Amino acid sequence: MASSSLNTLSNNQFRLASRPFGLPNATNWKQTSEAVGEPLEGGLLVKTLALSLDPAMRGWMNEGKSYIPPVAIGEVMRAGGIGKVIASKNPKFAVGDHVSGSLGVQEYALISQEDLKRNGLFKIDLRAGTLTQWLNVLGMPGMTAYFGLLDVGQPKAGETVLVSGAAGAVGQTVGQLAKIKGCKVVGIAGGPAKCEWVVKELGFDACIDYKSGPNAVKDGMKAHCPNGVDVYFDNVGGEILDTVLTRINRKARIIICGAISQYNNTTPVQGPKNYLSLLVNRARMEGIVVFDYADRYHLAVAEMAGYLKNGRMKSREDVVFGLDTFPDTLTKLFSGENFGKLVLEVAKD
Amino acid sequence: MASSSLNTLSNNQFRLASRPFGLPNATNWKQTSEAVGEPLEGGLLVKTLALSLDPAMRGWMNEGKSYIPPVAIGEVMRAGGIGKVIASKNPKFAVGDHVSGSLGVQEYALISQEDLKRNGLFKIDLRAGTLTQWLNVLGMPGMTAYFGLLDVGQPKAGETVLVSGAAGAVGQTVGQLAKIKGCKVVGIAGGPAKCEWVVKELGFDACIDYKSGPNAVKDGMKAHCPNGVDVYFDNVGGEILDTVLTRINRKARIIICGAISQYNNTTPVQGPKNYLSLLVNRARMEGIVVFDYADRYHLAVAEMAGYLKNGRMKSREDVVFGLDTFPDTLTKLFSGENFGKLVLEVAKD
Numbered sequence: 001m002a003s004s005s006l007n008t009l010s011n012n013q014f015r016l017a018s019r020p021f022g023l024p025n026a027t028n029w030k031q032t033s034e035a036v037g038e039p040l041e042g043g044l045l046v047k048t049l050a051l052s053l054d055p056a057m058r059g060w061m062n063e064g065k066s067y068i069p070p071v072a073i074g075e076v077m078r079a080g081g082i083g084k085v086i087a088s089k090n091p092k093f094a095v096g097d098h099v100s101g102s103l104g105v106q107e108y109a110l111i112s113q114e115d116l117k118r119n120g121l122f123k124i125d126l127r128a129g130t131l132t133q134w135l136n137v138l139g140m141p142g143m144t145a146y147f148g149l150l151d152v153g154q155p156k157a158g159e160t161v162l163v164s165g166a167a168g169a170v171g172q173t174v175g176q177l178a179k180i181k182g183c184k185v186v187g188i189a190g191g192p193a194k195c196e197w198v199v200k201e202l203g204f205d206a207c208i209d210y211k212s213g214p215n216a217v218k219d220g221m222k223a224h225c226p227n228g229v230d231v232y233f234d235n236v237g238g239e240i241l242d243t244v245l246t247r248i249n250r251k252a253r254i255i256i257c258g259a260i261s262q263y264n265n266t267t268p269v270q271g272p273k274n275y276l277s278l279l280v281n282r283a284r285m286e287g288i289v290v291f292d293y294a295d296r297y298h299l300a301v302a303e304m305a306g307y308l309k310n311g312r313m314k315s316r317e318d319v320v321f322g323l324d325t326f327p328d329t330l331t332k333l334f335s336g337e338n339f340g341k342l343v344l345e346v347a348k349d
Numbered sequence: 350m351a352s353s354s355l356n357t358l359s360n361n362q363f364r365l366a367s368r369p370f371g372l373p374n375a376t377n378w379k380q381t382s383e384a385v386g387e388p389l390e391g392g393l394l395v396k397t398l399a400l401s402l403d404p405a406m407r408g409w410m411n412e413g414k415s416y417i418p419p420v421a422i423g424e425v426m427r428a429g430g431i432g433k434v435i436a437s438k439n440p441k442f443a444v445g446d447h448v449s450g451s452l453g454v455q456e457y458a459l460i461s462q463e464d465l466k467r468n469g470l471f472k473i474d475l476r477a478g479t480l481t482q483w484l485n486v487l488g489m490p491g492m493t494a495y496f497g498l499l500d501v502g503q504p505k506a507g508e509t510v511l512v513s514g515a516a517g518a519v520g521q522t523v524g525q526l527a528k529i530k531g532c533k534v535v536g537i538a539g540g541p542a543k544c545e546w547v548v549k550e551l552g553f554d555a556c557i558d559y560k561s562g563p564n565a566v567k568d569g570m571k572a573h574c575p576n577g578v579d580v581y582f583d584n585v586g587g588e589i590l591d592t593v594l595t596r597i598n599r600k601a602r603i604i605i606c607g608a609i610s611q612y613n614n615t616t617p618v619q620g621p622k623n624y625l626s627l628l629v630n631r632a633r634m635e636g637i638v639v640f641d642y643a644d645r646y647h648l649a650v651a652e653m654a655g656y657l658k659n660g661r662m663k664s665r666e667d668v669v670f671g672l673d674t675f676p677d678t679l680t681k682l683f684s685g686e687n688f689g690k691l692v693l694e695v696a697k698d
Contacts, residue, residue, distance in 0.1 A: 067629045242620070256628045271591070271620030279605045279636035280416045287628035 009036040013106035014326050016071045020061055023264045023334055026327050028061070029077070039089045042113030044121075046083035048103050049349060050319075052135040053079070053330055053342040054169070055235075058263040067289045077105040077326075080140055082124065082131050084349065090116070093123070100124045100134055105326055107346060120294060128305035131349075132317040136341040137308060138301050140290055141169035145233075146300040148255045148288040149174050150181075153231040157182030160225050162244060165235030166207055167194035167316075169341035170257060173304075174233045175204045176313045183231070186224045188217060188240060190336045197339075202314055210240060217243045228252075236261045238270050245274035252283040264334055316340030358385040362455035363675050365420045369410055372613045372683060375676050377410070378426070388438045391462030393470075395432035397452050398698060399668075401484040402428070402679050402691040403518070404584075407612040416638045426454040426675075429489055431473065431480050433698065439465065442472070449473045449483055454675055456695060469643060477654035480698075481666040485690040486657060487650050489639055490518035494582075495649040497604045497637040498523050499530075502580040504602075506531030509574050511593060514584030515556055516543035516665075518690035519606060522653075523582045524553045525662045532580070535573045537566060537589060539685045546688075551663055559589060566592045577601075585610045587619050594623035601632040613683055665689030 010033050017030040039045045060071050060078050071078050081103040085093050090113065093099065101121030103109040111121060129138045136142060148170075155161050161178040165171040166187025175198065178185045187198045187207040195207035208220030217240050221229070228249035234241055237259025248254070262269045278285060293300075307313035318338045320329045323346045332338040359382050366379040388394045409420050409427050420427050430452040434442050439462065442448065450470030452458040460470060478487045485491060497519075504510050510527040514520040515536025524547065527534045536547045536556040544556035557569030566589055570578070577598035583590055586608025597603070611618045627634060642649075656662035667687040669678045672695045681687040 065629075237625075256625070258628070259625055262625075269622045269625060271622035271624055273618045273620035275620055275624070275634070276586075276605070276608055276611075276618060276636075278634060279607070279638065280414075282636050282638050282641060284633050284635035285624070285627060286633035287625075287631050289628065289631050292631060 009108065010034070011036045011106055011108045012323055013104070014077050014323070016061060016073055016075055016077055018073065019063055020058075020264075022266045024058065024061060024327070024330060029327050030074075031324075036108045037110050039087055039110060040112060042090050042116070044085055044090055044093050044099075044111040044116070045087035046099060046101075046103060046109045046111055046121075047086045048081050048083045048107055048109060048323075048346040049098075050131055050135060051079045051081040051103065051105060051344040051346060052139060052141075053333060053344055054140070055258050055260045055263060055333055057330065058334070067291070078102060079105045079344075080135070081109075081346070082134055083109060098124050098126060098131070098134075100139065105323070105344075107323060128301065129308055132319060132341070132343050133308065133315050135343055136169055136317055137173055137304050137313060137315045141341055142173050142304055143293060143297055143300055144257060144288065144290040145170045145173035145177060146304065147290060147293040147296070148257050149177055149231070149233060151293070152255045152286050152288050153233060153253050155181055155183050155231045158184070159230035160184045160186065160227055160249075161231040161233065162186045162188065162221070162225060162229045163233040163235070164188040164210075164240055164244075165258075165260065166198045166204065167339060168235060170235055171233070172198070172202060172316065172340065173313070176202050176307075178231075179203055180307065180312055186221075188220070188236075194339060197316070201316075218246070221247045231255070233257060234259070237272075238262055241272050242270075242274045245272055245277040248277055248281050248283050250281050250283070252281055254278075254283065254285040256285055256287040260334065317343045319343045319345050321345045358457065359383070360385045360455055360457045361672055362425050362453070363672070364425050365410060365422055367422065368412055369407075369613075371615045373407065373410060373676070373679060378676050379423075380673075385457045386459050388436050388459060389461060391439050391465070393434055393439055393442050393448075393460040393465070394436035395448060395450075395452060395458045395460055395470075396435045397430050397432045397456055397458060397672075397695040398447075399480055399484060400428045400430040400452065400454060400693040400695060401488060401490075402682060402693055403489070404607055404609045404612060404682055406679065407683070416640070427451060428454045428693075429484070430695070431483055432458060447473050447475060447480070447483075449488065454672070454693075456672060477650065478657055481668060481690070481692050482657065482664050484692055485518055485666055486522055486653050486662060486664045490690055491522045491653055492642060492646055492649055493606060493637065493639040494519045494522035494526060495653065496639060496642040496645070497606050498526055498580070498582060500642070501604045501635050501637050502582060502602045504530055504532050504580045507533070508579035509533045509535065509576055509598075510580040510582065511535045511537065511570070511574060511578045512582040512584070513537040513559075513589055513593075514607075514609065515547045515553065516688060517584060520582070520584055521547070521551060521665065521689065522662070525551050525656075527580070528552055529656065529661055535570075537569070537585075543688060546665070550665075567595070570596045580604070582606060583608070586621075587611055590621050591619075591623045594621055594626040597626060597630050597632050599630050599632070601630055603627075603632065603634040605634055605636045609683065666692045668692045668694050670694045
């Protein structure tokens with residue numbers, strides 16, 4: 001695209017206007033529009049096609065130290081996504097290449113040479129998976145599931161693996177991978193539709209509907225995990241984590257991937273009051289941050305693309321169209337409304 | 350000793366009369382006296398010399414599943430101890446042998462062949478350590494420190510190791526072992542006397558007096574753990590664990606050995622509300638139960654006896670004489686009154 005035409009393009013963006021107290025709402029965002037600039041030497045201009053909406057984004061909106069810095073007030077909201085290169089001053093990228101990386105909640109992302117080094121934007125091959133699969137099984141959720149389950153959880157064939165947020169982006173892949181590795185797999189999800197999908201479509205051995213009653217998780221574990229739980233992949237925290245702690249086995253591994261039940265708290269996070277079950281059962285609880293495994297993503301992608309190809313792994317994305325819907329669409333994550341990996345489609349290819 | 354004289358001996362015992370709500374008190378115990386019996390074929394009669402009083406005993410008084418069954422109402426209170434064989438119908442033990450094992454809070458323990466198999470009573474060599482050291486560095490607290498720190502914590506030379514209950518039975522050995530392994534070691538203990546002893550006598554690099562003010566632990570860590578905490582050996586739980594979680598390093602290891610601050614709660618255990626620090630820091634929290642390492646005790650004892658011999662390791666026991674003092678002496682553990690490993694001396698050799 002010629003540089004003159006780039007200057008006439010307008011870039012629609014969402015910036016963080018204020019830090020939320022509890023659930024994010026429209027007042028936390030400022031929608032802005034600015035002219036698209038030209039890439040500098042070594043840089044790229046990427047047109048956003050689809051953005052990944054993830055629970056972790058809620059954390060980035062908070063002030064304070066975490067595994068990455070918070071988004072600053074006034075800054076374009078951070079988001080991973082898939083885009084197409086529309087201008088390149090970098091010999092490694094050509095116009096038309098599809099790329100995955102930190103694009104932000106905006107229609108166009110001007111990527112500098114420094115950004116490229118820091119954020120690791122990379123080309124994707126649409127033969128390995130669809131565009132939305134590259135945000136799901138082959139993207140951050142899939143990598144999180146892969147390394148969290150296999151490296152941290154180290155499940156052995158025959159063990160019982162329990163995963164919360166089972167119909168979510170990470171959970172669906174955790175469960176399917178655990179099945180592929182020969183485990184008994186039980187999910188926890190909200191509502192009969194998600195539970196049915198997880199069992200019938202994804203092949204989990206069972207799924208507990210945590211919304212079905214006050215003792216649903218406890219009773220569900222008794223019924224479906226009669227031999228206890230060897231690996232618990234936790235995406236939710238809160239009461240469910242505490243209940244699971246009462247039924248873990250000796251030497252159980254609990255992977256702390258997230259705690260979506262706690263992200264919008266206006267009170268302190270609920271600590272797991274049954275944590276001494278770790279002592280009784282000589283068990284461990286360990287956190288995972290997917291970025292640590294960046295040098296092995298390509299290996300996981302190759303393995304998972306194979307499973308997608310031969311039908312051993314399925315994926316489901318919940319795609320909402322339109323950058324303008326961003327504030328509302330994001331909140332679907334926290335109400336549990338999304339069914340599958342939540343994707344914000346920004347432009348058709 | 351002839352069997353006729355055994356029958357005239359009276360065995361003074363403490364039995365569990367009721368389960369405590371909160372701190373144990375005199376009403377939870379029933380003192381009984383019965384004639385000492387004769388050992389059956391394959392069994393032993395052991396005269397109790399000294400008993401180990403440990404925080405874990407509080408847990409055994411509760412109903413419900415733990416890593417070992419609770420003490421039943423009416424049963425002699427479980428306690429580990431050192432004794433002398435005074436009658437033997439087992440060829441592996443001779444009258445006069447000193448032994449270590451589960452003797453119970455009583456003057457004489459009649460040990461059956463089954464008990465021997467189940468509880469692993471073993472002969473001790475008083476050349477490796479004194480009788481009270483066999484309940485401390487060379488006993489369960491020392492074994493817990495050794496395997497908890499080295500197997501679970503896996504400290505590397507140069508790392509910062511923090512240990513709570515630093516002047517207690519387990520903590521004193523954890524810190525000294527970590528120093529021997531080349532770590533920087535900071536303790537947490539209650540009161541200036543314990544802190545001074547830990548630094549001046551045991552050679553810790555620093556010790557934080559958690560009783561010295563409301564932000565003592567936070568400020569103490571800032572001052573003494575400027576590079577964060579790599580290994581935290583937790584004997585106390587509660588607020589201190591939560592504070593430590595705010596300063597752990599990437600890939601930190603937290604060994605959950607106990608939670609003495611929570612054992613006498615009349616409200617639910619306080620879960621670590623900062624547990625998501627495990628995620629942010631890709632850290633792990635793992636429980637230890639010393640019994641799992643029984644087949645390697647002899648190796649640890651040999652190593653630790655060497656350190657005692659060459660003066661690289663010191664030990665301190667807080668010895669109280671008299672079985673009758675048991676109910677009061679036990680509560681010293683929970684008030685933090687004991688200074689060093691708490692030992693109830695029952696009889697002179």
